[in-house]
Amino acid sequence: MSFERSFRVVDKIGVTQVLINSLSGACLYLLIGVSFWLIYAPTKTFFVSHAAAITFGAYACYWFNQYFGLPLPTAVCLAAIAVALGFAAVENALFQSLRGDSKSWVGLVASIGLYVVLQNIISLGFGDDTLVLRQGTITVGQKIGHAYVTWVQTLMIIVGGVLFVSTIMLLSTTRLGRGIRGVASNPDLCVLLGLNVDRITLWSIGMGSALAAVAGILSALDSDMTPTMGFRLLLNGVIVMIIAGAGSIRGFAWAALLLSMAQHLAAYFLDAKWMDTVAFIILIGFLIWKPLGFAEQRLKKVEL
């Protein structure tokens, strides 16, 4: 169907808008990609239930904001803390109980089960209808050049950027951060060196879940929320993590920008239904030609 019409002409209005949209989209993907890495790296388990952390963040924020009348910033902080505590407890318990099982797919299947349960809990509690977290009336965005930017987009860029930089700082300068990287690289060696691997894993899952909650809230503020919102966002976050190459957290920024820009350009010049296809083409392309991602190097491992 989309081939019926010719390719769109490049024009200033559209391209500026697409670039701004790509940037705010990239910041959201970046946040989710990093949040997933924080959980994947120390556990080496593909926690699909992380999608529920994104959804729970948005719904918890909605709950604090609408039912208790708390102002939005307070509700965001409380939601992030609640999701961090809840998911650290649940996912860590799942991870610890499966630890003896060397097959990684067991963890994957168990986490899919956990995701289904959690998503249904949200459906039961809040219903399947779209809920609105947005505050106030809908207004025309701020005009920048030929394009419009909404305050939520600005918030996405600022919050996404700040949280990403803070996470890098934390990972490279603090004791906990170095611990997380150590466990990600070689948990056995960390045990030998006397690090408390379990405690580090717990912290890492908690931090990842909190970041996911914030990403969910930003997405809900931008485009409302449904109980199934987390899964698609997680999918993009995971693609970002894979094309970034799990070795380098800095590669995440490039990966998020590449993915978001490719999706937005495809939607603009071809059709919106090509967004997912483009994401998977990029993923497959990377898996074939650059399997180690942007980082292009494996972490050095000390084998025992």
Next chain:
Amino acid sequence: MQEHSAVHIIVFVTAVLLTGVTCHGSPREDATGVGVLLPLTGDASSYGQKGRRAIEMAFDDRKAQAAGLDRKLTVVFEDSKGNAKDGVSATQKLITVDKVSAIVGDALSAVTLPAAAVAEANRVVLISPVSSAPGITHAGKYIYRIWPSDLMEGKAAAGFAVSKGFKKAALLFLNNDYGNGIADIFATEFSGSGRNVVLKSAYQDITTDWRTIVTPLASSGADVVYVAGYYKDTAAILRTARELGIETQFIGATAIEDENLIKLAGTATEGIVYPLATGFDAASTDAVSKAFVNSFQKRFGYQPGWMEAHAYDAFMLVCDGVKSSKGRVSGTRIRGYLDHLGSYHGVTGDIKFDENGDVIREVVSSG
């Protein structure tokens, strides 16, 4: 030995004959069960739950008039989850396990079409309350619907755009049977005499990035935008268009007639026009509609919309079909009733079927 063989043969033949009877003799002829197939969970569950409430009320209303009902009526609800696969399994279950002779459902055309094929093959009547895909018109002799085909609605929307003198239309449509079908009709009806479609873009309802879909509108040069979707996605598109400073005339589909549209998109809904394919009007002064609205509001605490009204009428029609069946109730007998139905005055207005089982109804514009 020979006697044994004879006994074996008799037992075998009887068994085969009995099996034949079970397979082809339609034991459901005795049944008075009515099946209801709706998306009770999943993304389309808001429609399913509304329909369910209305049918529960219709069932109780029917029981209250038990004197007029000469047999025991049962209703079996099945969840289609809004997808074709689960819809077909649920339909098969209703027919083979619950042995219903008529089914009310589904709300979504994408589910109604495959479910209709199963119902038709088993000679079970299926009345869809709100499915609008043009394909349902020729889905079979046992298939009816009380919502006009998209053909009517697409024509009405295009007719409005033409009458207002718009020259360049942009089409945003949901990438499913419903959206694709209605967008194609609009495009065909609108194009010609200096008018053309300048942008045609499909979207997925599960997307979270609406800005991408709406952005091309700004530079498309369209003076009218037709959105063929449901209220959730239309609300998201209207909201995003407002944020992006797009002030073009929007035309929607009847499916957006929902109080939640304003909850989701607020003031961004101002100015949108849409054809109204339903004959239901909550503010109607008609005695039947008024009684329905009042008792529904009393029971469920909110004003019913088109989904509730159409589900109510579809169920009531089936009940009348069951009641009118002399002797054993069967799909064929209910079909006979519906085919010879002169006109039924329901809460959605007068219902008459054409030779394809489509309701005959005029589509009007609403704003």
